[in-house]
Amino acid sequence: MCRSTKTSSTRGPTGRPPGTTCAARTPRVTSPPLTPRWSSTPAAACSKTAGTTRQKRPCAAMASRWCATPKPPRTEPRAEAAAGHPPATRTVSPFCGAQTGAVFVHTPSSDPMTLRVRFAPSPTGHLHIGGARTALSNYLEARREGGAFVLRIEDTDPERSKKEHEEQILRDLAWLGLRWTEGPDVGGPFGPYRQSERYDRYRAVAMDLLARGLAYRCNATPEELDQMRAEQSAKGEDPRYDRRNRDKDLGPDCGPHAIRVKMPIEGLTVIDDLIKGRIEIRNELLDDLVILRTDGTPTYNFVVVVDDHDMGINLVARGDDHINNTPKQIHIYHALGAEVPRFAHLPMILGPDGSRLSKRHGHTSLGQYRDMGIVPEAMLNYLARLGWSHGDQEVFTEAELIEHFRLSDVGSSGARWDMDKLEWLNQTWIQSFASAELVERALPFLEAEGYVTAGLGARLPAIIGAFQKRSRTLVELAKQARFFFIDDAELSWDEAAVAKHLKPEAGALLSALADRLEAEPTWEEPALTAVVDALLAERGAKMGKLAQPVRVALTGQGVGPGVYEMLLGLGKEISVRRLRAGAARAT
């Protein structure tokens, strides 16, 4: 029997169940949900059709929305980007073909489609760096193609979803520099963008599936199912739903029940993944998954498909831990009569030991890296380079990433998190900042150390500049700058350095230097250099003779910034005072 015959008879003229307001939700880009995207009649759909290759091209009209953002110059849409996309997904025997063994290939819309991608975090915690990577990949793809980047909140878990998490995730994404064209905060034509606000829609779709015989009621209790799985395991079988209620056609009066969707029982589902290539899964392995729980709330695999369809998402890029969900989702698309998007499954980010990155490996949330003084440019750069490369280039600006990054060029193997490389990139980026830029970035970290940064005038950029080439992170910068901000009495003294460099003859030099500097009206590098050079010339000494004693006197330590950097950062008063104190110590 060809199931879609029944489908067509139950769908009705509008293809929409009563009470569904989906048309209002999908003003454009997609046809109304529940209307088959595949062309012609159900009978035609059941017949064998040839594979088709979807063509996609950048939409110039959509590019303007990105141009509204001030940042980097947009690169030209690339003509070659349009070519060569593989067929989205090919399914062998979904509902209609399953029973006949026919090969079914859905026919994509012929409309030139604007790329629409999404990032759908669940607000149950902070933004994980894996999530950040996924978000970035989607974002770059959208930017290059002039498409839409949709942010959707997957808050169907009322227990764990928290508003403050959602807000924090949005802030973290913004910190990274990602900007979305549609989302819960900015709105958009496909809202609402929080799943908790779309429950009516999910229920309506589920009821429609039920009415069309593509889903069914299952009154097995979770306890019964647990027992079933336990028995299966005991017998050495794979634990899975035994389809016990699939063909019973249970009515609404069957007691507390969930709604399950019917998966095909035989055949093959094929995913043509942008990153992984061809993936085949035997349909017999697919469980009839619950789409509506007993309490009426929808489940993840269901809402994802409904939303992605409603929102016109045509490329889904996510972690490869979702690969096993994909065939089930594809069949839900088919049940909805919806076009299946292309998929790109990004490999996982692994911990340094090769296992899945977790808290025990250290920091896993984006916010923690921000707090440790990683700049967003470096994080963006590092995240993009994980699993992807462009020639021998290591440092990329956002604009360069938008131009060169492609999901299809991402490697298919997992990548380990390498803090050393991240810090190296961070240092490289810190070195690239203009003075005022670095000051602005470093200020919060200085304040976090408890330093008073107000009223420093030109000393502040001098202090921060002194560490621009000496810091791998902004926290490191702030900690190194400590001697600039504390009272003389608080200086910590490296006794070995003191013993080595603050000897009597050095004391005389320091004392003389202090006198001359005190008399110097111009506290700028050329003037200071002149003072030091003159002193050195008179004494017939080299800089090497003076630098270390000065450094120890000024900082208490044997290592630190250059002499003039210290002098400029400290200012005249403190410099002279510390030099005198150092001279006194040296006698």
Add this chain to the structure above:
RNA sequence: GACCCCAUCGUCUAACGGUCAGGACUCCGGAUUUUCAUUCCGGCAACACGGGUUCGAUUCCCGUUGGGGUCGCCA
């Protein structure tokens, strides 16, 4: 266990049948220097294994091993 994914220096990666297997991080030397850092030069270091296919495999195929992921009325 079943299913799915993956496999080049320690790490991130390049190579798209013929290369002295390239670059970057880390590490180790050296140069510059005012200590440290920066910068510049140099060095160590890899095709997991076994079968095919081929005149020729790191590249293609199969298997083994190893690693990762998924097996919920979580997302």
